[in-house]
Amino acid sequence: MEFIDLKAQYAHLKDKIDARIRKVLDHGNYIMGPEVQELEEQLADYVGVNHCISCANGTDALQLALMAFNIGEGDAVFVPTFTFFATAEVVAYAKATPIFIDSDERTFNIDPAKLEAAILKIIKEKRLKPKAIIAVDLFGLPANYPEIEAIAAKYNLKLIEDSAQGFGGSINGKRAGGFGDIATTSFFPAKPLGCYGDGGAIFTNSDEIADLIRSFRVHGKGIDKYDNIRIGVNSRLDTIQAAILLEKLAVFPQELNSRNELAAKYNASLKDRFVTPYVPEGYVSSWAQYTVISDNRDAAMATFKEQGVPTMVYYRTCMHQQTAFADLGCRDTDFPVASRLAKQVFSLPMHGYMK
Template sequence: MQFIDLAAQYQHLKTKIDARIHKVLDHGHYIMGPEVLELEEQLAEYVGVKHAITCANGTDALTLAMMVLNIKEGDAVFCPTFTFFATAETIAFANATPVFVDSEESTFNICPVDLEKRIQHVITEGKLVPKAIVSVDLFGLPANYVEIEAIAKKYGLTLIEDAAQGFGGTLNGKMAGAFGDIATTSFFPAKPLGCYGDGGAIFTNNDDYAALLRSLRIHGKGSDKYDNVRIGVNSRLDTIQAAILLEKLAEFSVELGARERLAEAYAKEYAEQFIVPKLPQGYTSSWAQYTLRSDRREASMKGFENLGIPTMVYYRTCMHQQTAFVDLGYNDGDFPIAEKLAKQVFSLPMHGYASCLGYE
């Protein structure tokens, strides 16, 4: 059994993906070819925003968002401590200071109550300028944007939605990737919508942000590629990856339905043995991971291993416990819910091509 069966997915889509790749090979526009623009248009339509700007990977998407919002030294950017390293890394890379926030136990996502407390503390302390919030849609479930957007507005902060895992999920009918001032996603192969390499995208309804993003991703270009009007980066999505994503996006709704059925099967099977994820009212999840909780995690994972079922842990170490952030002065116990989750969580195989769903 595969944790994420990309081979089965490819076999299912092989004819269409191969045809798309060969079309790129025939026209030879490997960088910023026509498939890139086609994908951006389809992504914007799917998410329900004015602009989708592709880039080289999800980390670059966050970095570009920091650049557009002018995040800099002396700024405080609030983000969850229970997340993948890139969330906080890109804040530090912009020379700003990540201010970590505890989690909601029931959803794994950033806790709005603790978020407001951390903002108030930074304001009271007066050492940093509160600038932005990065909210992560963890394991496929959008964060509580009803409350988070209200907090951002109350304190005059910009909001970045990190939808790398949440892409395909919804809150009150609104797609992940459509929240905040800017949203980002990743097309890493293991993500709900993944390519066959690295890739990412940024979403926004702000015309000025979109124009700046399109410049920054290609060395800060102006009217043509040899007129550079600002310092940018080299972060373009390869045309072949765009071609692959076009076929995967066309199948995405079918795969989300299969993921949902697998999640329902897991819940039915394991609800009495483990703490299983539950969807709050008004939410759907893209089930980037199906994450159980157990106070006997290692023994539980061994039990699944004995059955031939692979498991993974996302995440064993919170951001405030990472060696790279030791100078920020956090201590164990500062984020009790996140630290508890980090000791309990483990994930089961999740993809749309499990044999129990009719695929062999």
């Protein structure tokens, strides 16, 4: 059994994907070819926003978002502590300071009440300027944007949605990738919508932000790539990856239905053994991972292994526990929920072609 069976997905789409790749090989526009613009248009339409700007990977997407907001030294950016390293890494790379926030114990996502408490603490201390929030849609479930957006507006903070794991999820019909001032995603192969390499995208309704990010992603270009009007980066999606994603996006709704059917079967069979995932009313998860809580994780994972079922842990180490952030002086007692989750959670196989 595969944890995420990309081979099964390719077998299902082989003829269409192969035809798309052959078309790219025939026209030879390997960087920013016509498939890239086609994909951007389809993704913007799928999410329901005005603009989608593709880029090289999900980490670059977050970095480009911070660049668009001119975030830098002396700024505070509020991020969950229970997340992948890139969420906080891009903040530190921008020379800003990540302020870690504990998790909601039912959804695992950033806790809005603790977020607001941390904002008030930073305002009171006056050593940093509160500038932005990065909320992560963990394991497929969108964060609590009705509350988070209200908090961002109350304190005049920019809100960035990291929908890399939540892409395909929704809240009351509004799709992940459509929340906040900017949303980002990753097309890493294991993501709900993944390519066969690295890739990412940024979503926004702002014409100004979209134009700025389009410039930033190609060395700060102006009229053309040899007219550089600002300092940017080199972060473009390869045309072949865009071609692959176009075919995967076409069947993405059906894959999401399969994932949700599988999650329902997991819930029914595992509810008496583990704490199964919680999806609030009005929310839809894209099930990037199916993650349960166990007080005896190692033994539970060993039992599944004996039965030929692979398992994974996301995440054993919170951001406040990472060596790279040791100088921030955080303690596990500051983040009791996330610190406990890091010792309890594990994930079971989940993909759209699981029998």
